[in-house]
Amino acid sequence: MTTPSAPPYPVHWEADIVLRDGGIAHVRPITPHDAQRLVSFYEKVSDESKYYRFFAPYPRLSDRDVHRFTHHDYNDRVGLAATIGGEFIATVRYDRTEGSQAEVAFLVQDAHQGRGVASALMEHIAAVARERGIRRFIAEVLPANRKMIKVFTDVGYTQERSFTDGVVRLEFDLEPTDASVAVMRAREQRAEARSVKRLLAPRSVAVIGAGRRPGGVGRTLLHNLTAAGFTGAVYAVNRSFPEKQAVLDGVPAHRSLAAIVEPVDLAVIAVPPENVPAAVAECGEHGVRTLLVITSDYAESGPEGRERQRELVRQARSYGMRVVGPNAFGILNTAPEVRLNASLSPELPAAGRLGLFTQSGAIGIALLTGLHRRGAGLSSFVSAGNRADVSGNDILQYWHDDPATDAALMYLETIGNPRKFTRLARRTAAVKPVVVVKGARHSGAVPPGHTVPPTRIPDSTVSALFRQAGIIRVGTVTELIDVGLLLSSQPLPIGGRVAILGNSESLGLLAYDACLTAGLDPVAPLDLTTSATPTDFRTALTGALDDRACDAVVVTAIPRVGSESLPGPESGDDPALAAALCDAVGEAAGGSAAKPVAVVHLALDRMAGRLGTTGSRIPAYPAAERAVRALAEAVAYTRWRRDAAKPGKVPEFDDVEHAAAAAEVTRLLHGAPGRVVTLEEPAAAALLARYGIAVRQSLPAPDAGAALEAAGRLGYPVALKTTAPHLRHRADLGGVRLDIADEDDLKRAYEELTARLGKPGELQLVVQAMARRGVDTVVRATVDPAAGAVLSFGLAGAPSELLGDIAHRLVPVTDRDATELVRSIRGAPLLFGWRGSEPVDTGALEELLLRVSLLVDDLPEVVAVGLEPVVVAQRGLTVLGATVRLAQPPARTDLGPRALSSF
Template sequence: MEATQYPAHWEADVVLSDGGTAHVRPIRPADADRLRSFYSRLSDESIYFRFFGPRPRLSDREITWFTNVDYVDRVALIATIGTEMVAVIRYDRIEPGEAEVAFLVEDAHQGRGVASVLLEHLAATARERGISRFVADVLPANQKMMAVLKQVGYTAQSRFADGVVRMTLDLAPTDTAQEVTTSREHRAESRSIERLLSPGSVAVVGAGREPGGVGQTVLRNLLGADFTGPVYPVHREARAVAGVRAYPSVTAIDGEVDLAVLAVPADGVIDVVKECAEKGVRGLIVVSSGFGETGPEGRDRQDELVRIARAYGLRVVGPNCLGIANTDPAVRLNATLAATVPGRGRVGFFSQSGALGTALLQRVAQRGMGISSFVSAGNRADVSGNDLLQYWEEDPQTDVILLYLESLGNPRKFARLARRISRRKPIVVVKSGGTTQGVPIGHAAPVLRLPDSVLSSLFEQAGVIRVDDLIQQFDVAQLLAYQPLPAGPRVGLVSNSDALALLAVDACVSVGLEPEPPVNLGARAGAAEFGTALASLIPDVDAVIAIYMPPIPGGAAEVAAELLRVSQDCGKPVLATFEGQIGMPRELRVGAAPEKGSIPSYAAPEEAVRALAHVVRHARWLERPAGAREQIEGVDTAAARRLVAARLDEVPAEIDASELLACYGLTVWPAEVVDSPEEAVAAAERLGRPVVLKAADPEAAKRAGTVRLGLSGADGVRGAFADLTRQLGPGAALAVQRMVPQPAVPTVIRVLEDPGFGAVVSFGLGEVTARLLRDEAYRLAPLTRQDAAALVRSPRAAPLLFGEYGYPPVAVEALEDLLIRLGQLAEDLPEVVRIDLDPVLVGKSEVIVLGARAVLSSPRRPRPDGGPRRLG
């Protein structure tokens, strides 16, 4: 087969198992010298295992053969770090659907997961080229290669003959292979962030002698936090900065450097990155501005920064960021521009805004809440919130995750990670830009096309607690960090103020909580009265709010001590409005710094109630089973793909929705477009009376009076045809369809393929009022049984499906099954960018799809979270 064009979409930056990065790409003829250099660094053992014998050097003919491939029957991928090749993997097709695979990893880079990630990428390219099996001949002593082939998660078989083990891998994607990929991704990305947050040494490049300069500010903050490792100022001329010996360059430093903070002008950053790579630095924090936020030229500079850093194995925080902090006593890292960093706490905090980050850290410190670690990503050109989620999931010092997001770089991956992590640690998000869904200038992130209401639904599906503002975020975080989750919505109120208690009751009702009658103790109540009341309330409620606002100061310490004593180990959350204080008052803390059991305080009872309501909803979400991907019977994915492939040359275009849906076990009731009264009568005979005559054009159908129901006789059909023709005008398309024989609730189901999130399924009722109010709910495809159930129950008009307001109960399980099948179709076929099922009638015993439309778009790259592991 002739060589095809260089497949640039196979290129990817990847994170290795130790947290470093590498670049994966197809081999090119220009890599001949790079291959020779790579081969010269291999050990005799590695060469022997690859070629089954000694081979001191590769001949020119072999070099040409290995570097000139057709990207179809012969494919080779290489991994590079810097300018050097460190690994190569290749396949050669030996028969239809089968190829032989082999790989080599430089000895110095073995054990870093290079082979595993290359095998994932080569398997994806092979499937793209119609190859379904890999075979590999391996010497029995080559245990490393056999382990890589066995542990990738594909179905593997092996047999021994003639001194060689022949291994066969079935490349069909499996749940096991996906789990292996996800697990490796998690470990690698978590490790890459750990290396940033727990460095053994830090260099500050651009640490000048002028007070108030950016570099000197970071340096002084590092020293002021008493960082546990050496700190190296880098300045071209100064001998010392802030009393610490300075070095003229990173490479001149006489010790190892794990982390470098770059505070040099933007046009000098790239040169410093190369110095850091030469020195062996593991990570970079670029606080310098002058990148993507300044316009196209700055964005090009930002892209080049990330490309070079990743190529040399470094992760980058920023540019244009505030920095990072870690309050672990073993590290004590404050590599930020903020002089105030909160004390030790149980909350991990990610902020994209540098300027806002300073204020946020001050707010957290004022509350006495504490953090475990903090990252300000700035333009988030590389390190993102997704990376921090992977790290905080395993970090034993972090119980709650806070995210302030201005953009989402990979929304689909975020949803996947959040859904898993939320079951272990709550995630509280403030997402700005809700009215515009825009992306700040400079951010390496796509513009979201979905309305903000859709984003809220998808956060809900993933168990993410979305709050309106930063004050609410901290309010919720302090409750989650130090108190147990509530088992239900029942709230007990104990107060020394009737007015504040009534405000709390009203607030509870407005957010769906169930307040018990408040216990009003009177203005003069002291510690004993509060303790007795609290003890009596706790057994019969799920949470308690204590309101202590004495008219005359005095006795607060005793009341606080009694609240702590009674609430300890009760297993239910207790929160307070304690003298109007905000955060974690010293009187209500367990230990000098807040520890589990400390009671959070709020300025007003309404704020305490709002925080509790968010936590109650999260606890309910945790009670639902996580759900698993459904094994659906009666699905012919191959036939559906053939239908789509046959039309891709004509896109954008519509496809026969009835035929496509049938591949997934879904039936669309036939409708016939007619041009005359007699054609309408004949269609009615074929379809079976009674029939419906309606406008065939979906837009015309939105007008009132464009449907005629219950037509049984020929004269009735003719009369309806004439009537609709007069109303819609000559030439209007009309359609005949059999009438549903039972009462049914009309619904509307749609699928939209979003570039960031992938396939999104929406559901709403078809009543006019519901449509006008956009009473819809959304979930990411594919849908679990639990997702489908939540989707059906989320619209405000959902009670109409369950026998309320005079409507009969309908076949909800059948509706959920339809949603699951449609979600699977959307997941399998990203080329189907839109599906409209309108209307879908849900009756007592069945679900009937009366109208269906499907639209295709051009073939696209895999979804953002699809395919093998890659950064970005």
């Protein structure tokens, strides 16, 4: 007799989650080793909650209960627990009743009710159930247990509700719906935003590692906190302090956190790496909410440091704490009620409307300095270092509805979760601009310390996907500031018509040329002459703002004749001119005349500071090209927001055979080596036909006789072409013969190809009926593990490949996306009648793009589709070649339960 072995522990069900109040909990399967934890947890649950769970008084768990609730097969019976500090705070379990149906029940410790624990556990147990083939949950709840009823009814799944024998019975399907995904993402946004708010608006801060010797990192951080006028309590912590409470820089100094009687919201850790674990444990025991780890020598230092970093995050999360860093520069919050400078920056910037996130301390310093010089302020700043936990995604969640932030600026070197980042950026960009500069753009340039999933997407594709999400991508840190200043201080332009005025004809012409280069529509510059007074500027600017024929104004300024701004000891300033410009803009603000204004100045370096610190906050630039580039980005962003309000729809096609296609994919993958298979024609054509995509039939021609027979079946004229993989994309080798009119032409073409390129078996020759002439295009779809499915379109041929003239959109593609995709390549005029040619059927092309998008979105096992060439004629199109690759799809984390990224 053998004892059945214990089922394997499903480690992939473990996850860290952010709760409604911003705290952290760990979700994991319950094991037999959790018996004592379960008993201790149950003892802390109120009698009322126990009654609601078991429908009767149930003061304690019997040994049989404990065994049943801790022993699972992880298939028909599953239990999950939410833990903090290793202790249970909530449990959920399901028991399969029959087939694909199971009963589900929750129990949440009373002290943690209202934190969204049950809602988060619901998402995770539903994902587990779907993985194990369960498609429907049943829950029975007492009518008085309104909180639990709300958990079930608010989840967004399709459900039925009934009332029998004094019990509310809820039944719901577990397949994600638009409503359930929307509910999950809304909860995610609120929770992650609150976790960041806890970080940026603490009521108390402790600096661990603040030494008595001036100049150290900890002492510097302490000084910066107090010098900024932080409105909360500040504590210094260092083992070298005396037992009795001391004072350092005017704040209480203690040997340990335990000696601090009051709660601590944020702990800034600046101790050697070997002392960090003890400091984190002390923070956890004291109930600290968030950690800012300045200490370096983690993942950026190599494999050992990477493991220290993983352990740091694991330890912090086990106590319910989030982490900024390690190797972080710090965080800032300029709100008057906070005034937080927990960073290595010696000064707290002025309050402003810009939010700033950076993954580099050096870039953070450069950005803070650049903004200060131009008189701009910040709302908040996070320099996340190795961003082992808190990332740019979290900050976007916070900025989305932060009333103090009008524009978000981000310096990114890597994107840990591109799919989530583009989703969050799109949502944020719908209400406020998101401007990004991406460092380390080329493969192999990932900075030390950044652990990110692999991606095959080239940087040009990333730019296209950013544009689709409404992200304003710029090339340099300087442009990041230029664009951010304009977007945070000026109204959005309703169009691209630009008025130019100033006291320098040459500078006005430079601005005019820059507008044309940027695709804007400038009006002929108005030259006020070098003797123009501030009053002249004000009058001209007021007139331009009142003029309905323009949408934005560029003011150019050089030192005026007779002013003190001409070269001399007081050069570089013209306070009267700055005041006049601000007055004109201030009068127009909030009314129908409100338009964006940018000032271009030469030899007036102090103007930027004056214009940036006044109430009107006009952005100023030392070069016309920089001002116009920022304005052009604002125009493009306005256009995107206008289009985003009408995003289009994903159409449905009556002739799509989804079920048959899914069954065919399953059959083709079954037994395939490595569960990966590349379909050549005709298998690819058969699958594509299920989605209404017709591929022109081709017949093999292993010898000349077979070629003649194939041509006889298809009918002349025909094409003879090679299909060998090493020749497929080598049009320069001449592996295709077109318009073959008869048998003699076909014999001659066959002999020429085999004589020039190789034996028939090597060339894999085929015969295909000729298609109507048109424009040759290429349609592709690929699935990247990090970014998801991407649809690409371009013209066929080497020039498009060499020039990178290929457009991309994330799947699923809407009808509007398809229209834009066709028109966004530089070669698009060839499709619309360039130089007198007949326009081709772009409507048929757009429908093909939509069908390919639908195929890839419906069938996640389809990881690559290539249609080449697609000949688009005046009426209709013909797909002449097709390949499809099938594989087990990467996990769709964006549709799974909420969870923080793993480490």
